[in-house]
Amino acid sequence: MCTLEKRGNLFILTLTGDSDDDHRLNPALLATILSSLREAKSQATRGAVLITTSQGKFFSNGFDLGWPESAKRLHQMVQSFQPIVAELISLPMPTIAVVQGHAAAAGFALALCHDYVLMRSDKGVLYMSEVDLGLPLPEYFGVLFRAKVGSVSARRDVLLGGMKIRGAEAVRLGIVDGVHEGEEEVKEAGMRLGEELGNRKWDGGVYGEMRKGLYPELCGVLGLEVGKPVLPTL
Amino acid sequence: EKRGDFFVLTLTGDEHRLSPAAIADVLSSLREAKSQATRGSVLITTSQGRFFSNGLDLGWARSAGSRSEAAERLNHMVDSFRPIVAELISLPMPTVAVVQGHAAAAGFVLALCHDYVFMRSDRGVLYMSEVDLGIPLPDYFTVLFRAKIGSVSARRDALLRGTKIRGADAARLGIVDGVKGSEEELKDAGIRLAEQLAARKWDGEIYKVIRQSLYPELCGVLGLGVSKPVLSKL
Numbered sequence: 039m040c041t042l043e044k045r046g047n048l049f050i051l052t053l054t055g056d057s058d059d060d061h062r063l064n065p066a067l068l069a070t071i072l073s074s075l076r077e078a079k080s081q082a083t084r085g086a087v088l089i090t091t092s093q094g095k096f097f098s099n100g101f102d103l104g105w106p107e108s109a110k111r112l113h114q115m116v117q118s119f120q121p122i123v124a125e126l127i128s129l130p131m132p133t134i135a136v137v138q139g140h141a142a143a144a145g146f147a148l149a150l151c152h153d154y155v156l157m158r159s160d161k162g163v164l165y166m167s168e169v170d171l172g173l174p175l176p177e178y179f180g181v182l183f184r185a186k187v188g189s190v191s192a193r194r195d196v197l198l199g200g201m202k203i204r205g206a207e208a209v210r211l212g213i214v215d216g217v218h219e220g221e222e223e224v225k226e227a228g229m230r231l232g233e234e235l236g237n238r239k240w241d242g243g244v245y246g247e248m249r250k251g252l253y254p255e256l257c258g259v260l261g262l263e264v265g266k267p268v269l270p271t272l
Numbered sequence: 273e274k275r276g277d278f279f280v281l282t283l284t285g286d287e288h289r290l291s292p293a294a295i296a297d298v299l300s301s302l303r304e305a306k307s308q309a310t311r312g313s314v315l316i317t318t319s320q321g322r323f324f325s326n327g328l329d330l331g332w333a334r335s336a337g338s339r340s341e342a343a344e345r346l347n348h349m350v351d352s353f354r355p356i357v358a359e360l361i362s363l364p365m366p367t368v369a370v371v372q373g374h375a376a377a378a379g380f381v382l383a384l385c386h387d388y389v390f391m392r393s394d395r396g397v398l399y400m401s402e403v404d405l406g407i408p409l410p411d412y413f414t415v416l417f418r419a420k421i422g423s424v425s426a427r428r429d430a431l432l433r434g435t436k437i438r439g440a441d442a443a444r445l446g447i448v449d450g451v452k453g454s455e456e457e458l459k460d461a462g463i464r465l466a467e468q469l470a471a472r473k474w475d476g477e478i479y480k481v482i483r484q485s486l487y488p489e490l491c492g493v494l495g496l497g498v499s500k501p502v503l504s505k506l
Contacts, residue, residue, distance in 0.1 A: 185424075
């Protein structure tokens with residue numbers, strides 16, 4: 039499932055399970071992630087930071103396709119994941135994804151929703167499996183990728199090429215911000231970055247609005263209002 | 273001032289802050305340059321000393337009676353600065369910013385409004401201070417950043433992280449077109465580029481229309497209508 043813990047200023051959202059668990063985003067997990075994000079938002083103060091990570095071999099392998107095969111079930115999960123993307127894009131605090139294992143499909147999208155993405159150099163790939171599985175991309179996934187991945191050829195390689203991207207390559211393509219060798223190391227790096235960002239003590243309301251302003255098309259497709267007036271602290 | 277083909281706009285005053293008076297001065301200077309434009313005209317904008325510009329005059333805003341009056345003063349400057357961005361985006365001549373010192377907030381924005389930006393490698397930073405100051409970004413600031421800075425992570429670092437960007441990094445991130453190691457060399461580089469651009473003897477109206485077509489979203493948010501077709505001299 040998932041847990042939300044607070045360590046000082048840091049909210050740590052962990053997808054839990056044993057080392058082989060592929061943290062499939064089934065309806066129950068999606069609901070728990072959403073409520074955890076809302077919980078973090080409600081407790082946000084200056085200097086708060088969200089770190090999302092997982093345990094073991096997988097960050098997340100995407101939607102739970104093992105459900106009785108039905109387009110309706112997949113559609114439901116696509117619908118339920120959308121508010122998670124919306125929460126992350128409007129969260130009133132910086133967000134870091136610590137991708138300690140494989141991130142595929144919706145799992146890759148989940149990581150990309152964060153302001154900063156760290157992954158391992160020694161293990162794990164980022165992979166948009168949809169083209170290989172013959173599954174269409176939800177509209178907001180395409181918009182998310184175009185908003186967050188600047189390189190035209192990287193987008194093509196990821197979405198159209200179904201490329202499995204390892205850490206070093208992900209940095210080179212500008213998809214992640216840094217790589218570290220080992221699960222411990224990447225998690226520590228995430229914590230250090232979290233502390234560094236937390237020490238800036240940013241006003242979360244201003245931060246969240248600024249972030250939305252960077253991704254107006256994504257906000258549009260998610261139904262998020264951009265440009266809400268925030269009173270500056272002069 | 274006019275030097276041959278060049279219009280040289282030099283910012284003066286304390287930290288070259290964009291106070292209401294300074295904003296009015298800059299605006300009327302730009303309109304003056306526009307009215308005197310001929311083929312081969314070029315605008316060079318620069319400053320003197322430690323700062324290119326440290327942004328809007330927050331001191332003036334803060335000296336208002338209350339927090340809401342301070343916000344009103346800030347909004348007033350934000351609204352007055354908007355036509356400067358509009359004038360620069362529609363100026364019928366190439367524009368070069370020679371950033372010889374720190375450029376922060378609206379000062380950074382002012383530099384970015386130009387077609388070409390040079391800065392020093394040894395001195396000065398580009399810095400969007402708003403996130404640190406807890407001041408929301410005007411819509412046209414964010415649109416300008418998205419129009420002028422191609423790298424997704426550079427935009428995030430500049431706006432969401434408030435990174436103080438030095439010359440070498442600014443060049444690497446594609447934010448500036450060149451860096452030089454001294455004020456002399458920097459100003460020479462600006463003038464050399466201006467000479468090369470002037471020698472092309474471009475039709476200013478055509479130049480303006482082509483520039484605007486590069487930044488349609490920015491033109492939209494500035495209320496710059498779609499230009500009527502200009503009869504080209506074939």
